[in-house]
Amino acid sequence: MPLDNKSQALNSLGFAKTPSETRVVVAMSGGVDSSVVAAQLAEEGYDVVGITLQLYDHGAALAKKGACCAGRDIHDARRVAEEMGFPHYVLDYENVFRDAVIDEFAESYLGGATPVPCIRCNERVKFKDLLETAKDLEADCMATGHYIQRMVGDTGPELHSAVDAGRDQSYFLFSTTAEQLSYLRFPLGHLSSKAETRALASKYGLSVADKPDSQDICFVPDGNYAAVIEKLRPEAASPGDIVDMDGNVLGGHNGVIHYTIGQRRGLGIGGLEDPLYVIKLDADSRQVVVGPKEALSTRIIPVREINWLGDTPFESKPEWHVAVKVRSTRPPRDAIIRPISATEAEVELLVPEEGVSPGQACVFYDTDSSRIFGGGWIWRGC
Structure with a gap:
């Protein structure tokens, strides 16, 4: 006779029912981490549904390497789903991503800030719209391949750093709300190294087992922020002055988008005894303010x-x-x-x-x- 919910032990995702009765949506980027999560849960017998987000132009993405969510990554996610025998869907979130992430990235950069679009993507797309889609699919929870831990404390779910400090992604997930945390699962947070993840990928026979980790922001090829900003906001390349902290002009520049706080190299200022660093970016006056290291x-x-x-x-x-x-x-x-x-x-x-x-x-x-x-x-x- 089956046990009732009050006496049945919790499954690995924390639900008092069998894995086969537990539906979990896995956010699949096409990389090894989320692929392992999906494969592991499928092997454990969960009702897995894989979802991959198309976040920007598919055609432009096909030729890119080193970034997540590109065309080849969509293909890789679909292939893993086929290998493990669970359904997989690709959702077009291009407009949402542009409005919620890319436009703010451009405006922040033009305003002299140093934005972190991956946080906004988690906050406004993956853990908001995608999470709601998972609920619409009547999933009990949503799992991702992030290296972070979810633990249940005295007052409810808590967010904890990953065991592997070198892989910990807590910085990019700080805006996860308590309500979202109750629905999310992070099955990789307890692993001690990326080697363990790749070993699991090999164990499941996944085609992505040796796939390199993504390095760039997905819509910024080769880390060239300036090129992306200039394409989105052509006026951003307006020239201006490089000035010291007293406002004295030391040189010129071809747009504040080419500089970041703390930058030392590439300032184009010669003949000075002590090195200077970018202290502030003033987009309104088109000034790059430089000063000594201690001013940072x-x-x-x-x-x-x-x-x-x-x-x-x-x-x-x-x-x-x-x-x-x-x-x-x-x-x-x-x-x-x-x-x-x-x-x-x-x-x-x-x-x-x-x-x-x-x-x-x-x-x-x-x-x-x-x-x-x-x-x-x-x-x-x-």
Whole structure:
């Protein structure tokens, strides 16, 4: 006699029913990570449905390498689904992606910020529209190949860093809400290395087992941000002045889009004894402001659009002592968060950081565990 829901053990996705009775939508990029997730769940007997998003022009994507969601990646995702015997669908999200991600990327860059479009894509496309599609398909949950962990704590699901710190993607997922987290699953977060993922791909006989990892932002070939911005906003290549912090003109440039905060090389300024770095980009005046390295150091960071994942309300304390990460490639540093409102705060770094830029994310980490408390967006001239 089958067990009722009260006594039946939870399956690996946390549901009190058999895998075959549990439908899971897997967001498939065509890479090895999401392919392994789909294959593993299919092998465990889950009712798997694979979905791949077409995010930009399919024809242009066919010739690209090193980016996700391109034409060949759609083909690879479909092939994995055929190999493992579960249905696979391609959804055209081109208009949504352009409106929600690409246009803001261009505007932010033109405004002198350093945007992180992968976060906006997760926030506004994958974990919003795609998640709703999964619910429309009556899926019990949606799984992805992200390297991050979802754990159930005393007050509900919690977000935790991946076991493999080198693969951890928490910086790109800080805006995942508590409601979304209750529906999402991240089966790879507990793995200790990418080698384990590839070993699983080989075990399942997947054609993508040796496929290289994606490196670029999917719509930015070869990391050439300036070329993409110039195509979207031709006026962005307007020339201007390179000035020091006192406003003295040191040289000229062919568009602020060609520079990033902290840049040292390629400034085209010669004859100076000490190296200069890009300190600020002023798109309105078309000025690139340069200065000494110490001018890059920042201690106080204004943060807004905060997504708080703590157990108690963000404003319930005057200060939160946490660690924060201000760049995806940097380790978390000790900091104090002082809430201004439910979605805005001032973050004080105990040790100043260099190259903190508007448009980047500031992600909050527990200093005593792997838990992530959310984060927000750095803004203004920090």
